[in-house]
Amino acid sequence: xEMSFRWYGHDDPVTLKNIRQIPGMKGIVTAVYDIPVGQxxxxxxxxxxxxxxxxxxxxxxxxxxxxxxxxxxxxxxTRDKYIAAYKETLVNLGKAGIPVVCxxxxxxxxxxxxxxxxxxxxxxxxxxxxxxDIDRMDPISxxxxxxxxxxxxxxxxxxxxxxxxxxxxxxxxxxxxxxFIKAIMPTAEAAGVKMAIHPDDPPYSIFGxxxxxxxxxxxxxxxxxxxxEYNGVTLCVGSFASDPKNDAVxxxxxxxxxxxxxxxxxxxxxxxxxxSFEESAHLSEMGSIDMYEVVKACVDYDFQGAIRPDHGxxxxxxxxxxxxxxxxxxxxxxxxxxxxxxxxxxxKAAEAKA
Amino acid sequence: xEMSFRWYGHDDPVTLKNIRQIPGMKGIVTAVYDIPVGQxxxxxxxxxxxxxxxxxxxxxxxxxxxxxxxxxxxxxxTRDKYIAAYKETLVNLGKAGIPVVCxxxxxxxxxxxxxxxxxxxxxxxxxxxxxxDIDRMDPISxxxxxxxxxxxxxxxxxxxxxxxxxxxxxxxxxxxxxxFIKAIMPTAEAAGVKMAIHPDDPPYSIFGxxxxxxxxxxxxxxxxxxxxEYNGVTLCVGSFASDPKNDAVxxxxxxxxxxxxxxxxxxxxxxxxxxSFEESAHLSEMGSIDMYEVVKACVDYDFQGAIRPDHGxxxxxxxxxxxxxxxxxxxxxxxxxxxxxxxxxxxKAAEAKA
Numbered sequence: 079x080e081m082s083f084r085w086y087g088h089d090d091p092v093t094l095k096n097i098r099q100i101p102g103m104k105g106i107v108t109a110v111y112d113i114p115v116g117q118x119x120x121x122x123x124x125x126x127x128x129x130x131x132x133x134x135x136x137x138x139x140x141x142x143x144x145x146x147x148x149x150x151x152x153x154x155x156t157r158d159k160y161i162a163a164y165k166e167t168l169v170n171l172g173k174a175g176i177p178v179v180c181x182x183x184x185x186x187x188x189x190x191x192x193x194x195x196x197x198x199x200x201x202x203x204x205x206x207x208x209x210x211d212i213d214r215m216d217p218i219s220x221x222x223x224x225x226x227x228x229x230x231x232x233x234x235x236x237x238x239x240x241x242x243x244x245x246x247x248x249x250x251x252x253x254x255x256x257x258f259i260k261a262i263m264p265t266a267e268a269a270g271v272k273m274a275i276h277p278d279d280p281p282y283s284i285f286g287x288x289x290x291x292x293x294x295x296x297x298x299x300x301x302x303x304x305x306x307e308y309n310g311v312t313l314c315v316g317s318f319a320s321d322p323k324n325d326a327v328x329x330x331x332x333x334x335x336x337x338x339x340x341x342x343x344x345x346x347x348x349x350x351x352x353x354s355f356e357e358s359a360h361l362s363e364m365g366s367i368d369m370y371e372v373v374k375a376c377v378d379y380d381f382q383g384a385i386r387p388d389h390g391x392x393x394x395x396x397x398x399x400x401x402x403x404x405x406x407x408x409x410x411x412x413x414x415x416x417x418x419x420x421x422x423x424x425x426k427a428a429e430a431k432a
Numbered sequence: 433x434e435m436s437f438r439w440y441g442h443d444d445p446v447t448l449k450n451i452r453q454i455p456g457m458k459g460i461v462t463a464v465y466d467i468p469v470g471q472x473x474x475x476x477x478x479x480x481x482x483x484x485x486x487x488x489x490x491x492x493x494x495x496x497x498x499x500x501x502x503x504x505x506x507x508x509x510t511r512d513k514y515i516a517a518y519k520e521t522l523v524n525l526g527k528a529g530i531p532v533v534c535x536x537x538x539x540x541x542x543x544x545x546x547x548x549x550x551x552x553x554x555x556x557x558x559x560x561x562x563x564x565d566i567d568r569m570d571p572i573s574x575x576x577x578x579x580x581x582x583x584x585x586x587x588x589x590x591x592x593x594x595x596x597x598x599x600x601x602x603x604x605x606x607x608x609x610x611x612f613i614k615a616i617m618p619t620a621e622a623a624g625v626k627m628a629i630h631p632d633d634p635p636y637s638i639f640g641x642x643x644x645x646x647x648x649x650x651x652x653x654x655x656x657x658x659x660x661e662y663n664g665v666t667l668c669v670g671s672f673a674s675d676p677k678n679d680a681v682x683x684x685x686x687x688x689x690x691x692x693x694x695x696x697x698x699x700x701x702x703x704x705x706x707x708s709f710e711e712s713a714h715l716s717e718m719g720s721i722d723m724y725e726v727v728k729a730c731v732d733y734d735f736q737g738a739i740r741p742d743h744g745x746x747x748x749x750x751x752x753x754x755x756x757x758x759x760x761x762x763x764x765x766x767x768x769x770x771x772x773x774x775x776x777x778x779x780k781a782a783e784a785k786a
Binding site: 099393 | 718772
């Protein structure tokens with residue numbers, strides 16, 4: 079298991095120098111952010127990104143994400159063009175020695191929250207999902223007021239997208255995912271790039287849009303689409319645990335046993351009733367996920383990939399990209415370091431005794 | 433075991449609000465800082481400090497320190513006056529419900545370092561002790577240039593102190609410590625205040641001054657001075673480990689077994705040859721101490737007292753009191769949280785299995 083940290087490139091107020099000073103930090107999770115979705119990433123841009131990271135004594139563990147063009151998710155005739163571009167990107171990532179790519183297959187919006195700066199009792203702020211607030215929103219009838227997405231689409235663009243998704247139910251979305259997976263996986267395998275699909279966040283339908291990567295059953299269906307360790311998952315425990323019916327640790331163990339975990343997101347969430355939740359600090363006692371069990375499972379199954387702290391609260395007056403400040407994520411990383419070191423050493427002691 | 437954090441009062445750039453936002457943080461380690469050494473602390477000042485801490489959702493775990501007047505260490509006739517004041521402070525701390533007091537018995541200087549802002553490869557800075565630099569210093573012959581102490585004494589005051597200590601060898605210092613301990617301990621016991629002597633830092637003679645709380649043998653001699661759990665130690669693993677001949681974890685276990693650990697300082701140090709060392713990040717792999725073994729020992733012996741991260745590096749551009757910035761100490765706290773949670777849960781699982 080390798081500790082890693084998401085970095086949004088040179089525009090990120092969190093610098094590589096900041097990240098490097100976190101004890102035990104080894105890997106960077108990043109992407110080429112300024113190439114429009116659907117266009118291939120040139121090798122020289124990837125090599126430049128890699129060199130920038132390595133100049134600071136770190137290395138790229140995972141590309142998060144290479145986004146999937148909406149036409150692929152919709153299954154439109156244009157998808158083949160975008161799939162060809164995706165494959166070209168994977169080939170270039172392979173040439174640069176990038177081992178893992180994270181992506182998702184969520185229509186229109188990926189993560190969805192009702193508020194990005196909810197104040198907790200200790201004065202920190204967190205991203206939250208309040209079911210009744212989401213239920214009140216109707217992103218196509220009026221002005222969109224979905225935190226984090228307000229400026230991503232024009233009203234017209236959004237209306238068109240929602241219209242198009244009326245024809246795409248969950249089974250159709252599965253078909254489109256299968257088409258995509260079968261098209262890209264031979265290229266990914268040949269390039270030596272492990273793919274890691276991120277679960278839907280939260281893992282159920284929002285605004286009537288289909289969502290399919292929602293729990294353990296879905297993952298088992300997913301991995302059968304293409305039978306290879308290269309066709310794996312980003313086991314985001316926080317996303318799965320956002321649905322009270324999911325046992326995120328059990329899902330993690332199942333996928334570890336099947337060798338399909340290619341990346342771990344170790345976010346914690348605190349369920350607050352119904353489908354509502356707050357993004358808590360990483361510490362087990364602050365949320366609903368037993369982080370010890372998460373890390374212990376990774377150690378027990380000898381997981382060799384990258385793990386990263388996920389969304390953090392905003393603490394100590396920090397401002398910045400919601401969920402992606404430096405401070406609380408760094409506290410999450412060192413907390414995970416502690417769990418990891420203890421689990422590894424306990425395992426070694428038990429093996430020495432046996 | 434309770435996680436705690438040192439706070440230097442309202443002048444500290446690190447605020448109680450900052451500390452409270454560290455996940456899992458429960459206790460504050462602080463003192464009344466503006467009363468001259470040797471004068472008793474009025475109850476109302478202690479009550480005010482306690483109320484200030486509790487207003488931020490925290491509580492006082494330990495007073496660090498009630499300093500011991502130099503005349504007590506020197507065994508001067510005036511010591512009885514200062515001991516009476518010390519006892520008055522302990523009575524008042526007991527009335528306020530303060531459970532533990534940390535103190536030390538180091539002549540003239542307590543912690544000694546050769547540089548407070550040594551730059552590490554990742555751009556962070558740390559306190560270091562470089563033996564050859566210390567050997568070159570002669571704090572009485574010329575101007576003192578000892579980092580952290582330059583302005584604490586006048587040249588004349590320091591010369592006088594060094595003159596007085598010429599009469600105090602290690603055995604004499606032990607006698608003076610015994611006199612102090614036998615005088616204060618019945619009061620501390622009656623007040624319900626556990627005493628926790630801090631080891632000498634580093635644990636050997638500096639500038640010809642005697643130092644006696646230097647390792648496991650010394651602690652065993654110390655606890656026999658007064659046979660009570662109230663006469664305990666601050667097990668500062670970083671201080672003990674600064675002398676390569678000490679096994680800090682073994683010393684910790686010995687004192688835990690004898691129920692004399694009343695407070696734990698979990699600093700890490702990286703030995704760099706001879707008696708030189710750097711104060712590293714807390715993470716085991718960054719220093720010479722196995723922090724997993726430290727925390728596991730506390731859990732195995734069911735230690736119920738406070739632990740705190742100790743000196744941190746300066747990272748992320750922070751400036752402030754050397755060793756006592758917010759960021760790296762907070763990273764230390766959450767790392768210790770991780771070790772602690774894993775050790776507790778592994779112990780419970782083993783007990784359930786047995």
